[in-house]
Structure formats: structure tokens, C-alpha cells
Amino acid sequence: QEQLVESGGGLVQPGGSLRLSCAASGFTKDYATIAWFRQAPGKEHEAVSWLTNSDGRTYYADSVKGRFTISRDKAKNTIYLQMNSLKPEDTAVYYCAADLLYNGSYWLRYDFWGQGTQVTVSS
Numbered sequence: 001q002e003q004l005v006e007s008g009g010g011l012v013q014p015g016g017s018l019r020l021s022c023a024a025s026g027f028t029k030d031y032a033t034i035a036w037f038r039q040a041p042g043k044e045h046e047a048v049s050w051l052t053n054s055d056g057r058t059y060y061a062d063s064v065k066g067r068f069t070i071s072r073d074k075a076k077n078t079i080y081l082q083m084n085s086l087k088p089e090d091t092a093v094y095y096c097a098a099d100l101l102y103n104g105s106y107w108l109r110y111d112f113w114g115q116g117t118q119v120t121v122s123s
């Protein structure tokens with residue numbers, strides 16, 4: 001059974017850094033895309049960054065470009081989101097998501113989701 005497990009969230013001061021991890025397991029077929037989304041209270045899911053499995057291309061939301069970096073360790077079947085220069089507006093639950101076919105930022109197109117990890121940026 002396909003499973004995505006996030007870790008690494010927490011409380012950090014503005015300007016600080018965090019690294020999120022997402023361990024994927026149980027996929028009998030390679031996923032096409034794996035992504036990080038976030039959802040702040042009262043807001044829609046927002047695509048933060050995603051990576052296409054075939055060629056490793058990476059994409060970022062404008063709001064995080066230059067501050068966040070998505071990467072993967074194929075041997076560990078794990079992706080990471082390095083978050084630097086964090087701002088209070090980055091506060092949200094961060095989710096890892098994957099899909100076998102879709103490549104893009106529309107959250108409803110992703111079939112597989114982790115349970116989420118809370119990131120709080122506050123002084």
C-alpha cells in the first residue's frame with residue numbers, strides 16, 4: 001500500500017530554517033510527480049514545490065522561490081524540502097503528495113497524500 005510519511009516540522013523563529021522529509025513506500029509503479037503542498041487555516045491548499053520523477057525537474061511557487069529547495073534521495077526513496085529565511089506567512093500544515101500520472105500544481109489531481117506536518121514561524 002502506498003504511503004507517504006512526513007517529518008521535520010516544528011516551531012521556528014522568523015529568518016530560521018527547517019528541513020522537511022517525506023519517505024515514500026509501497027509504490028508498485030513509479031510516481032510521475034511528488035510535491036509539497038501547504039495549507040494555512042482557512043485557506044486552500046497551495047503548491048509549494050514539486051519534482052518530476054523522470055528527469056528530476058523542480059518547480060517552485062513564486063512565494064518560496066529562492067528560499068525553499070526540493071531535493072530527493074533516490075536510494076532512500078525520500079524527498080526533502082529545505083526551507084530557509086522562513087516568514088510568519090509560511091506557517092501552515094505541510095503535506096507531501098504524489099501522483100502516478102499528473103505533473104503540476106493542482107492539489108486535487110494528486111492521489112496520494114501524507115498526514116501532514118505543522119510548521120509554525122513565530123517569535
